[in-house]
Amino acid sequence: MVPATDDPDWWRSAVIYQIYPRSFADGNGDGTGDLAGVRSRLGYLRDLGVDAIWFTPWYASPLADGGYDVSDYRAIHPDFGTLAEAELLIREALELGIRTIIDIVPNHVSDQHPWFQAALAAGPGSPERERFWFVDGDELPTKWVSPFAGDTWTRTTNPDGTPGQWYLHLFDAKQPDLNWNHPDVRREHEEILRFWFARGAGGVRIDSAALLIKDPELGEVPDNPGPGEHPTQDRDELHDVYRGWRAVADDYPGTRVLVGEIWLPEIDRFVAYLRPDEMHTAFNFDFLGRPWDAAQLRASIDLTLGAHAPVGAPSTWVLSNHDVTRPVTRYGRADSSFAFLSKRFGTPTDLELGTRRARAAALLTAALPGSLYIYQGDELGLPEVEDIPRDLIQDPMHYRSGGVDPGRDGCRVPLPWSGTRAPFGFSSPHATGTPWLPQPRQWALYTVEAEEADPHSMLNLYRAALRIRRAEPALGDGALTWLDLGADALGFRRGDADGVISVTSFDAPVELPPHREVLLASSEVADGVLPPNSTAWLRPQHQPGETQHHPNTPR
Structure with a gap:
């Protein structure tokens, strides 16, 4: 394996796995995930085929908002471990070729800070x-x-x-906003970056990255704010902050990436943060929020690639995270798009359909140009847990909505690793604590142990996809060429005539284009026909019929 510091462009094609520490693996048996648990599962992440792991906040915190209320950036929450253990984890992961990306929450701190x-x-x-x-x-x-x-x-x-x-406090009352016009605030965060880069962190994910700067006049939100006119979002002064952060990152050997969480509807404003002296990449939430629809997803792909090309930044592709309804559940709904304000209790879903679509979406996103993010458990096909007893829900979004919004805990339930009953290997069978959120009984079907034994499982599909993605020069960063397969399918070529063709069907079967072999498919292909709601990767035959060339950054 190439040492994890050797490739300066590693981030352009990286597969990055998101770890929510409370729910990944429990090493000490108290019911809460921790760094010991992650260290014990590094081999699983290596075998999955990831290039980096991104941790949501692991710092000292009262956990009023799942750790996004930080009281000390230089200390690890005692439920998770110690600073020495975090340093050891970073080193051990690097030895396996896996970088560590940490989460920085610059908009606010804990009220206990x-x-x-x-x-x-x-x-x-x-x-x-x-x-x-x-x-x-x-x-x-x-x-x-x-x-x-x-x-x-x-x-x-x-x-x-x-x-x-x-x-x-733009968020909870226990999360007071910092004043980014104050030099102490800017200096402190640059020192936090140095603290973690010196300990080997490969990058930082920047929470709520477009919200830091506020209008000092405290003006109200205009009815139709123009560029930079919103009092709390996307203000032009923000770019000076991130230019300063990029200068810090560039002081360290290897590429230490800055990854922004930026929710902006204007794509040109979004990519302004990705200029060469600011962030390296930012999450592409437009794609995540779109419904399972060929025209909608193609529009999002075109919009994203077209906007990124002028700034030379690779796109990122993500289907979910710790805030978002899991794909298996979301894609089985009548409205398969995602918006925070539309989450409600009792929304029906067809899990069989959702799982089929989620398998197809996994291969579709893994074939797109740029980097790929995987939220823990999506590789197992875990559904959203929607029957958590209301008195056990911890997410403040639920309570601040007056109990209307189920909140985000449904995608944060501890992972199932093995066995047929809770805690499903998340903790030792002799653990003294129960998982901090209850695991459904049906999760016996979704354990890593069960899925490893099933050649058709979601886990084995992900492992195969990431293995091919790493081996194929055409995949990852690079160009995309659309193929004309009709309005109800998405087909594109990556690389040259010996590259890879990806074809995705939606609610109707699709006749596959000429090909020499099927490299991988999310469902069985027979007689050259891709079933509904499926994706196949093909080794192409050189044929005419490409209708559009859509370049991104050269590989």
């Missing part, structure tokens, strides 16, 4: 409060609405019991 505690103690007008957004007044300073629903301001209480200043 020393800075915020000092700000509360120091009182109005103090230098400590200037690192946050504290505002006087009897009324809410703005009518800004939280992504978690509800208001974005909470009022403090003075020592004498009288109402104090308001402080801003």
Whole structure:
């Protein structure tokens, strides 16, 4: 295996596996996933075929929002392990050719962070409060609405019991927003980057990356904000922040990547963050949010590749993450698109159809140009868990919605590894604690152990896809050439005449184009016909009929 620091362009074609630490593997038997559990499963990740692992926050935190409320960036949450163990994990993963990407949450900190505690103690007008957004007044300073629903301001209480200043929190009240106009805030985050790069981190994923800078005038959101006019999103001053971060990353050997979580509808504003002196890549949420529909997905692919080409950045492809309804469930619904505001209890789904489509989507995304992200458990075909008892739900999105939104815990349930009953190998059978979220009994069908023994399982499909993807020079970063297979199918060639053709059907079968062999298919191919809701990878015969050339960055 090539040492994990040798290829400066590793990130352009990388397969990156997202780990939600609480739910991946429990090494000490207390019911919560931890770094010991991850270390014990590094061989599984190597065999799956990933190039990097991305951890959602593993830092010291009260866990009011699953760790996205950080109280100390230089310490590991004791439920997960220690700093020394994190350093060991990074080294052990590198020895297997796997880089580690950590999560940075720059928009806000925990209300238990020393800075915020000092700000509360120091009182109005103090230098400590200037690192946050504290505002006087009897009324809410703005009518800004939280992504978690509800208001974005909470009022403090003075020592004498009288109402104090308001402080801003775009998310939960336990997550006060930092003031990125303050030099301490900028300096601290650059030092955090250095702290983790010095320990071998291969990159950082930047949470809510477009939200850091706020309008200092605290203006209301316009009815139709123009570019850079939104008071809390995508402000032009943000690019100076990320140019500073890129300079830090470039100080270290090997490519230390900056990966942005950027939810923006304007694709030209999105790719502005991917200029050569800013981020390396950013999550492509447009594709994730589209329904299972040929025209919709092709439009998203064209939009994404076309926008990335001028800045020379590779696209990223992702079907889900720790915030999103799992594909097996989502693709089995009448509305197979994804939007946070549409999540509701009791939405019916056809899991058999959803699984078939999720298998097809896995091969489709793995064949597209750029890098690929896999959320833990999607390679097992895990469905969303939608019957968690309401008194066990922990996600603040559920509570802030007044109980209407089921929240995100359904995709965060601990993974099943082996056995026929909970905890399904997530913890030792002799563990003293139960999994922090309950695992369904039917997950005996989805364990790694069960799927390894089934040649037709989702896990073996993923392993085969990633093995071929790594072996085929045509796959990963590079060009894409569309094939004309009709309005109800997606077909494209990667590479030259000896490359790979990917064909995806939707709700009707598709006659495959001329080919020498089927490299891999998500369902059985017979007589040259791809069944509905399937994807096949083919070794092409050189034939005319290509209708559109859509270049991306050269490989």
